[in-house]
Amino acid sequence: MLLSALWRLCSLGTASAAVTVYGQIPFGQTSAATSVTATGSSASPTNAPPGAVLAAYDETVLRPPNPPQDQALSFTLNLAQSNASVAGLSIMQHGSFYGFSIEMSVVTQIMGKNASHLQVPFLNLMGLIQQRSGGINIRVGGNTQDFAVYVDSIPDGHATTKEKSDLKNPTLTPAVLYTKELFYIASNISSLVNVKWYFGIPFNDTNWRLQIAEHGQAILGDNLLGLQGGNEPDYYLAHGHRNPGYGPFDYFGEFGDLITAIRNNPNIPRKNILIGPSLASGPWTPEQMWETGYLDAYKDSLVAVTMEHYPSNNCFVRFNIGSYVDPQATFPSFLTHQAALNFVQMYRNTSNLAREAGKPFIMFETNTATCGGLPGISDSFGAALWGIDMGLTMAATNFSHALLHVGGQNVYYNPFTAPPTNQTTFNQWTVGAVYYSVLVVAEVFGKSNVSQIVDTSNNGPLTPSYAIYDNGALSKVALLNFMNDPSGAHDITATITVNGGQVPQEVHVKYLAAESVSVKTNITWAGQTLGNKFKVDGRLKGSLDIIRIACDQSANLCRVPVKAPGFALVFMTDPTRLVTEEALATFQTTAYTKTMNTATVDPSVLATSNGHSEKERMRLGSTSPGSVSGTEGLRTWASGVTVLLALLSGGMVVLMASAR
Ligand SMILES: *[C@@H]1O[C@H](CO)[C@@H](O)[C@H](O)[C@H]1NC(C)=O
Ligand SMILES: *[C@@H]1O[C@H](CO)[C@@H](O)[C@H](O)[C@H]1NC(C)=O
Ligand SMILES: *[C@@H]1O[C@H](CO)[C@@H](O)[C@H](O)[C@H]1NC(C)=O
Ligand SMILES: *[C@@H]1O[C@H](CO)[C@@H](O)[C@H](O)[C@H]1NC(C)=O
Ligand SMILES: *[C@@H]1O[C@H](CO)[C@@H](O)[C@H](O)[C@H]1NC(C)=O
Ligand SMILES: *[C@@H]1O[C@H](CO)[C@@H](O)[C@H](O)[C@H]1NC(C)=O
Ligand SMILES: *[C@@H]1O[C@H](CO)[C@@H](O)[C@H](O)[C@H]1NC(C)=O
Ligand SMILES: *[C@@H]1O[C@H](CO)[C@@H](O)[C@H](O)[C@H]1NC(C)=O
């Protein structure tokens, strides 16, 4: 294969500065035979006993809970055809409902070392979501943002200092250094995929360091959606960052000081894009914060109301804080609709307050469990189902977005993880099960921005369901089966009837599937997978498999089965048009490589790449010499291949892999 020839060429160090164009690579094509996986794929953490595997690649597989014997296996959903009379319907939701929260200290691992070395798989993974939702919102921040310090330059032109903490560590407060390059990375990404950004203003003390706001606004312009003021301030006292007695009123006062500092700073033109209060909702309840008058006082400065929360934690194991959470014993509590209902309960008032104040309500940082996640749970297929149910329940409770947290190599819950630095030449990326939740939720709401959802669960907590209305009409039904039974004896059947309308002749169904709730491998969405550990380049592999199920129009019903475990997205209207668009887009993939000694992508290509017409794309493709084909063999972060460009869904995705 030509590509592997290129490899050899590069590794011999004889590559010239030629540009190679990969023509029309079929998106779904797979060819396992070309994979070059090396030995030593289990990465050892520096501070772990020899042989220990980094959390992101942990192999723990838990026992699936036994399914109950008295569970009803079929139920009927009698759904109104029009949104007019549906009680409890949500606000209008966007396909970008789920986004990501990326710990500041791991930005360079995940997005790229600098703006000329963006990570190919990251861009592809964002491209997949954009195809479905139109865009993605990413927050850069976390515990590490509060102590961040701006510097003019960092050796090697890097955007941030070497990762200090890749774990959501409640007490560790490393000072992350960053340069303007951080925003150039973000800006260059936004010119390729429709990513919008949130950043956080350091809040460890009130000697405001506002460079994040200044450079962020100057470089990102409208791609900067908001600036967080304070990250989990209710933990500042417990973490030793504030003096005894620090409470909601103190934070209220500090937020006011921040607003004043911004008002007085001529280098921050947009003064009203602040985000808060971002409570961890641990030490302080949301209501305690609202009692300070925060919303009324600051609503003109706020662009969104935010909270952060994780339903569980692994803090005892990681930091000897709190008490031990036993993953095996805890697993069943994630595999039920009750998990999502419990999670949103504490925010019901806040959701209403935010809506009344005209502000989006965002779950700014969440995932399965804080302090790194739980082994066997956070990266299991069960977590993917949990993530879907959480997202849909939050959406039904009028959250506008929820951002899943991404840490480094040392956490179990990452939606995606770049290979450890010393393995980048032979390993590709790893996606966590919750990435599939994001993909699915993006499709649930799609691109219209006029999707509404309602929780229609009526068959107990193990089989939740939702109806989705698009532009006023019933458009999709989402069905989950949290039970685990390989015998098939706990597969369920939902009977969908349409009230005030007629079921279609047939429905189209996409399934999220895997062997059990415990596995971390071979997860498929409508037949396609991103690949298992160290095999992900950010493209779906395998052929798209949408199941058509005939309905009984005379009885006005459709019967849709869902395996135990499984998730089904039922399209009430023919999604063929949508599918065709996606398929077309994916077949336009074209990749460019430059070789080792030309480490940067041509800025003129970058600068003009977004939203190009088909004609222009063809022109771009045809002006470069040489041509090879192949997909699976593309090593996306490896010696020799420095730049890969791919065209996706009307915009160009630049896929860059770096010579290390
Ligand atoms: C990568 O680095 C880790 C930590 O230094 C080490 O234990 C491991 O053996 C290295 N792996 C390879 C493949 O070099
Ligand atoms: C806040 O963080 C900055 C930068 O890391 C540090 O210089 C400063 O001392 C910190 N302030 C407090 C009160 O810890
Ligand atoms: C970006 O990072 C790469 C890899 O470390 C480095 O070789 C290159 O010089 C950097 N580019 C700039 C413009 O600093
Ligand atoms: C990309 O990053 C470079 C700095 O490396 C910057 O000069 C350029 O303006 C950025 N491009 C965009 C579109 O933000
Ligand atoms: C929500 O608000 C109501 C009325 O203001 C109050 O009674 C209730 O306690 C609040 N709920 C929570 C969880 O604080
Ligand atoms: C969500 O907002 C709608 C108004 O758009 C309202 O009717 C509904 O009751 C709200 N849902 C919840 C759970 O607050
Ligand atoms: C949906 O909303 C996003 C921003 O939230 C916007 O970029 C997009 O153009 C909107 N799409 C439609 C069809 O209105
Ligand atoms: C139903 O959907 C239409 C179109 O999106 C919207 O204008 C209307 O407000 C919705 N009605 C309700 C009750 O949500």
Ligand SMILES: *[C@@H]1O[C@H](CO)[C@@H](O)[C@H](O)[C@H]1NC(C)=O
């Ligand atoms: C995943 O699927 C492949 C191909 O169907 C199969 O060969 C392999 O055994 C499966 N792996 C696991 C861990 O289930």
